[in-house]
Amino acid sequence: MRGTFSFHDWIRQSLHENKPYDQFVRDVLASSGEVSMNPPVVWYREVTKAEEQLEDTAQLFLGIRLQCAKCHHHPFEKWSQRDYYSFSAFFSRVGRKTGEGPDESRIFHQRGAASARNPKTGENLSPTGLGAEQPVSITVDDDPRQALVDWMSDKENPFFAKSLANRYWKHFFNRGLVDPEDDMRATNPATNPELLDALAQSFKDSNFDLKKLVKTICESKTYQLSAEPNQYNQNDRQNFSRYFPRRLPAEVLLDSIDDVLGTTTDFNGLPRGTRAIQIPDRGGVNSYFLTVFGAPEGSSVCECERTSDANLAQCLHLLNSKEVQDKLTSGRPKVLAADKARGHDERIKEMYHRAFSRNPDAEELKIALAVIEKYGDKNVQWAYEDIAWALINTKEFMFNH
Numbered sequence: 001m002r003g004t005f006s007f008h009d010w011i012r013q014s015l016h017e018n019k020p021y022d023q024f025v026r027d028v029l030a031s032s033g034e035v036s037m038n039p040p041v042v043w044y045r046e047v048t049k050a051e052e053q054l055e056d057t058a059q060l061f062l063g064i065r066l067q068c069a070k071c072h073h074h075p076f077e078k079w080s081q082r083d084y085y086s087f088s089a090f091f092s093r094v095g096r097k098t099g100e101g102p103d104e105s106r107i108f109h110q111r112g113a114a115s116a117r118n119p120k121t122g123e124n125l126s127p128t129g130l131g132a133e134q135p136v137s138i139t140v141d142d143d144p145r146q147a148l149v150d151w152m153s154d155k156e157n158p159f160f161a162k163s164l165a166n167r168y169w170k171h172f173f174n175r176g177l178v179d180p181e182d183d184m185r186a187t188n189p190a191t192n193p194e195l196l197d198a199l200a201q202s203f204k205d206s207n208f209d210l211k212k213l214v215k216t217i218c219e220s221k222t223y224q225l226s227a228e229p230n231q232y233n234q235n236d237r238q239n240f241s242r243y244f245p246r247r248l249p250a251e252v253l254l255d256s257i258d259d260v261l262g263t264t265t266d267f268n269g270l271p272r273g274t275r276a277i278q279i280p281d282r283g284g285v286n287s288y289f290l291t292v293f294g295a296p297e298g299s300s301v302c303e304c305e306r307t308s309d310a311n312l313a314q315c316l317h318l319l320n321s322k323e324v325q326d327k328l329t330s331g332r333p334k335v336l337a338a339d340k341a342r343g344h345d346e347r348i349k350e351m352y353h354r355a356f357s358r359n360p361d362a363e364e365l366k367i368a369l370a371v372i373e374k375y376g377d378k379n380v381q382w383a384y385e386d387i388a389w390a391l392i393n394t395k396e397f398m399f400n401h
Contacts, residue, residue: 003104006039008280021164021208022153025061030145034099034106041107050091050116058087061152063163063184064130077185079130081120086128086135089116090148114144131158155204159184165199165213166190172217174246174308191238227401245401247308250293251276257324257392260354261331265289292317318393333384344372348387355391 014024031040047053051070058064068077069084095110115124126135127144129151136147152160163184170176177190177199190196199216206212217223225243233241248256254276258264264273267285279285282297292314294307318324332354336347348368352360360368368387375383391397 002101003035003039003042003045004281006035007042010039015210018209018211021203021210022149022160023208025152026146026149029057029061029149030143032107032109032143035104036100041105044094044096044107045103045105048096050088050094053091053094054084054088057148058130059182061163062130062159063166063178063182064159065183065185077187081118082123082125083128083130085116085118086125087130089114089125089127090144092116092127093144109143109145112140114138129157153208161200161203161208162196164208165203166196168210168213168217169196169199172223173240174244192240243401245395245399247310247399249306249308250290250295251279253293253398254287254289256397257327260351260392260397261327261333261388262335263327263331289317289323324389324392328385328389329381331388333388334381337381337384344369347384351384351388351391355388355394355397 014027019027028040028043031038031043033041035042044053047056055066055070058066064079066079066084066087069079069081071081073080092114093110093112095108097106097108099106114127117124127138127147128135129148132151136144136151138144138147151157154160163182166176166178166184167181170179170181177192177196178184178188179191199213202216203209203213222240223243225241227243227245229242236242237244247253254265258275265276265287266272267274267276267279267287270279270285276287276290276295282290282295287295292311294309296306332351336350339347345365348365349359352358352364371386372380372383375386395401
């Protein structure tokens with residue numbers, strides 16, 4: 001658990017400081033030492049074998065799924081067993097000793113020649129980047145993982161910058177230019193190759209500045225398009241000619257409900273007041289809300305772990321679960337009902353500000369005031385609970401649009 005928290009905090013701090021992405025990747029893949037001194041070594045606790053390390057590296061940082069190439073050369077793809085084991089050679093000199101804690105290891109570079117054996121041919125293969133014509137030149141004293149990141153972060157690398165640019169595009173649009181975003185291959189081309197190339201080039205020109213990439217995407221006309229369809233883009237789901245509303249991720253939705261209702265959610269083993277988006281490891285947190293709304297367990301690098309599909313269980317949970325009802329009865333509606341210094345219209349406006357960052361229109365205000373009048377002064381808290389309940393169940397609240 002200590003390692004998970006340390007690694008999580010290190011990632012957050014790195015993003016806060018806007019650490020260049022190539023340096024971030026180097027700090028993870030080429031990490032050595034123990035968690036108390038170098039938190040990124042926790043990654044090697046989860047992926048202990050060279051095959052796992054290469055597969056996760058390729059999928060997460062290059063957008064390439066190499067799992068099939070371990071056993072055979074796929075007839076419709078370019079990667080062979082030779083490519084697979086040449087790439088795994090970068091991790092062949094990772095050493096491991098017992099660390100400070102029972103589940104912690106000390107990671108180090110074992111001096112020696114880096115190589116990996118192809119079990120089919122018996123050939124010993126030297127570390128080689130995917131698609132590279134020649135192996136990387138490495139001495140017995142060099143850590144092959146440093147050479148791997150050198151190859152990955154080279155401005156001529158065709159995968160590294162594109163993969164990250166595509167992931168960020170997916171984050172903002174709910175669909176990558178290549179989709180799935182971690183399956184970039186010749187038979188799964190980008191919907192707009194020129195745009196992906198331009199984003200990747202801009203990312204490289206900025207020396208892998210993540211915040212600059214975010215700014216570039218968010219300032220684009222494409223990101224600022226309306227979600228309202230017109231006669232030309234009504235049926236277009238591929239070319240990003242309009243914005244498609246999407247439900248808030250599970251963690252963001254739970255935190256947003258707490259923000260609107262002035263409540264908190266308690267998670268097992270975490271300090272009171274911890275937000276869902278701050279949970280470092282879902283494995284130790286038993287939250288039905290996060291599970292039913294598709295939050296991933298974080299047990300693999302595959303983005304398919306997170307699901308955003310709507311289902312009946314989600315609707316029922318928001319409509320009548322004890323968890324949501326308890327938040328309604330103990331949260332902000334109770335405070336607003338007791339606030340006699342302001343009129344009902346001002347209190348209703350506050351609720352709309354919290355939920356939608358806007359004032360209610362005339363019709364919405366009329367309906368809310370009618371609800372309060374219906375319940376009467378004796379049951380005014382019920383009225384505010386019903387209004388808050390209605391707001392958090394609207395599409396305007398649950399969807400980015």
